[in-house]
Amino acid sequence: MKTLIVMPSASCHGGAEAALLHLIQQRTAAGLELKLVFLESGEMVALARDFGLEAEVIHAGRLRSVRAVFSTVRAIREVIQAWKPSIVLGWMTKAHIYSGLAARGTAAAPMYFQMGLPDGGVVDCLARLVPAAGALGCSEFVAREQGAKVRHPVKGVALAADVSHASASASPAELKKKLGFAPDKPLVGIVGRLQHWKGMHVYLRAMAQVVKTMPAVQGVIVGGVHDQEPGYLESLEKLRAELGLTKVVSMVGRQTNVPEWMSAMDVVVHASQREPFGIVVVEAMALGKAVIATSPGGPEEIITDGEDGLLVPWNEPDALASAILRMLQDPAAAAQMASRARLRSEDFSTASYALRTASALRSLLPAVPAAA
Structure with missing residues (x-):
């Protein structure tokens, strides 16, 4: 399943960034073909490329600049038209403002991953105005909270913790x-x-x-x-x-x-x-x-x-x-x-999280009418 992920942050400083890296690591087993667009430069760009992914950087600038927003949307749309993904996934609500608009008029289904509780801030409110085929929430709790504020379906996907090395070095x-x-x-x-x-x-x-x-x-x-x-x-x-x-x-x-x-x-x-x-x-x-x-x-x-x-x-x-x-x-x-x-x-585990994510994304894809 070809999925273009648009990521606003390129710095490894939080759970949302860790969740993306976990998905990247387990993408093949989950049946996902990924490509990334980062909206800023940072260490995550190199990390994604080290994992064998194609990663582009489109500098978005400030959200308050209408010109910068339209320029970013246009650049993302060009990537969509060239790569032809089934899904354009905004990683966090800020990304959906750009990726959701960029996917309009294309064959790609716009979705986003809600990584925190929805709030009344400008970014969340703007993101809720952008059409989406569906969304993921980082827990059922978040999915319920976001689902009460939007018309599209929201699926809960529990995140992962990298516990592969979870053993104490001493008593x-x-x-x-x-x-x-x-x-x-x-x-x-x-x-x-x-x-x-x-x-x-x-x-x-x-x-x-x-x-x-x-x-x-x-x-x-x-x-x-x-x-x-x-x-x-x-x-x-x-x-x-x-x-x-x-x-x-x-x-x-x-x-x-x-x-x-x-x-x-x-x-x-x-x-x-x-x-x-x-x-x-x-x-x-x-x-x-x-x-x-x-x-x-x-x-x-x-x-x-x-x-x-x-x-x-x-x-x-x-x-x-x-x-x-x-x-x-x-x-x-x-x-x-x-x-x-x-x-x-x-x-x-990271493996089960990737499978949960892929399953949720597939369930949110709009049904394709059967050929006559």
């Missing part, structure tokens, strides 16, 4: 010592870029309650500052001090060896508000960790509460603290959940 105790923590004390951590919706402040408030019951507990926040919320780090540091957690919870910034940090943790917390999917959740489960995540959101489709992890309502520190204590005070039950979590994570 949790050894890793704790290596990373500067007491090896004989429990470690509860949270991983993610520092954004308010990621809920690090909720984690801190929960930890303030946990330490009252288990004074020996240690905590860690792994993640760097997000460009759009530079002040969140300062607010977290202030809250940590107010709660008396300066010596309890470490804030270690962005780390390149995140699996090692998660492997050192006894409990991995994911406290996001309305998480679209939850790749970190799958990664932690693949490492055989006791995982606590929030609902509503994508994690509800990953974790079966009480079976392979725990789910708590977002922004409820009391509930999160109770869940953390449940894991720490009953290590046998936590170990059972962690074991089942490792098995569950296998459902989110």
